[in-house]
Amino acid sequence: MRSAPQLSLPGWRPLRPVRNSGAAGVLLRAPLSAGEAGREKVRASAAAEHSRPGPARLSSVRCVRRQHSPPRPVPALGLPRRADDKIVKQAGELKNAHVCEVGPGPGGITRSILSAGVEQLILIEKDARFIPGLQMLSEAAPGKVRIVHGDILTYKMEKTFPKHLKKNWEDEPPDIHIIGNLPFSVSTPLIIKWLENVSKRDGPFIYGRTQMTLTFQKEVGERLTANPGSNQRSRLSIMAQHLCTVENCFVIPGQAFVPKPEVDVAVVHFTPLVQPKIQQPFELVEKVVQSVFQFRRKYCFRGIETLFPENGRLKRTEQLMMTADVDPTLRPFQLSMSQFRNLCNAYRKMCDEDPSLFVFNYREELRQKKMTGNVLGSTDQPEQTEEENQL
Known part of the structure; x- marks a missing residue:
């Protein structure tokens, strides 16, 4: 008797004819090896375990x-x-x-x-x-x-x-x-x-x-x-x-x-913390700290200057540094928390005396100066300042 043709498909095990008392030449899948049979048994056991009623488990x-x-x-x-x-x-x-x-x-x-x-x-x-x-x-x-x-x-x-x-x-x-x-x-x-x-x-x-x-x-x-x-x-x-x-x-x-x-x-x-180390409004502290770190590699007074309008900037910067008792030649990253607290407290006092200080925006001042220069024309436009270059 001729053997049945072999199927060659990717991922399929080869088939072979097996004699059977009921019919000759019936095609059956080749028997599983001992290792494969063991793995099939584990998979069947796991499937039965998952189908068994019980408390919900967290999926991996x-x-x-x-x-x-x-x-x-x-x-x-x-x-x-x-x-x-x-x-x-x-x-x-x-x-x-x-x-x-x-x-x-x-x-x-x-x-x-x-x-x-x-x-x-x-x-x-x-x-x-x-x-x-x-x-x-x-x-x-x-x-x-x-x-x-x-x-x-x-x-x-x-x-x-x-x-x-x-x-x-x-x-x-x-x-x-x-x-x-x-x-x-x-x-x-x-x-x-x-x-x-x-x-x-x-x-x-x-x-x-x-x-x-x-x-x-x-x-x-x-x-x-x-x-x-x-x-x-x-x-x-x-x-x-x-x-x-x-x-x-x-x-x-x-x-x-x-x-x-x-x-x-x-x-x-x-x-x-139960008590903040700087007892001032968040917006005020953030403005002072941002200004100080504006030029982090320069002396800290360069950043402090940006808290004040151009008119009277130097005088007010000196006043703030003296009131806070902070060395103006320190770098921003060298300042301690107590020195930042003194700066914030001194700035708050100056803002109480002149409320317009707190709403002053240094970047807006630079923008206005730039717009004014553009209106005057490119030939009359002032040279770009150091502040503008750094910002």
Whole structure:
């Protein structure tokens, strides 16, 4: 008897004729090897286990990514499980706590937060591609997770948590935490926004001294915690440290992320202070600090000059430096927190005497001068000033 023709298709096992008492030449698949039979048995057992009724389990991040994989590389960064757990651990005790996670992405940190036994978890995610995967995690933890599809920069957090969690500012921090693996593009404007909320005790800080554990580009994390004299000392250093205790917890190498960024990532923990180190309005402190760091490599008086109109600028700058008792030849990154406090207090006194000072905008003055020069014509236009070149 002739043998049946062999089929040669990609991914198919070769077939061979097997004698059977019922019919001759019936085609059957070749018997599985011992190893293949074992793997089939494991797969069948796993399928039976998943079909068995029982409590909902959290889907793995790999499973979520596989089922809801975005069509192109995503901006949010994913981390291995150990790094997720380490970030959540830095937030402190989360048992029965209320947590807001910013930018959960595929949900790696989300799983670690839920594993810590939180009472409530608010997820704020802007990218719609991640929402289906987060809904899977929400279904696995019924009653604990609320997903907000929106932008954290515009989201109002005043009514996010129950009112009974509120504490007086002088008390211990409330059982509320903000945790976020932030996209680099929003991390700096977001922390400035939250620092302003700390100063005014509104937003997420209407409940008290809410703690934050956030990720930043490594260089930004170094600026947030830089001491006087450090090359990383900047506006961000002063604005953060005068309002919060800032701790650079640890650094995660860039290669630990998916997709891999070109820089390392710092995990920073913030706890608002009971009393700010500079007791002036946020807008005033920010204006003085921005002006001082306007020319960070020059003497600090060069930046202080930009607080005043051209008419009387030198005289008022000298008056401010003398009142604040600050050496005008120090560089901006050399100034201590107490020296910035003296500068802010002296400037506030001058603004009280002349309210027009606070609304003065140096950049607007330069713009007006440039427009005036253009009106006069290119032949009569004054030479560009040093200030304009530097700005």
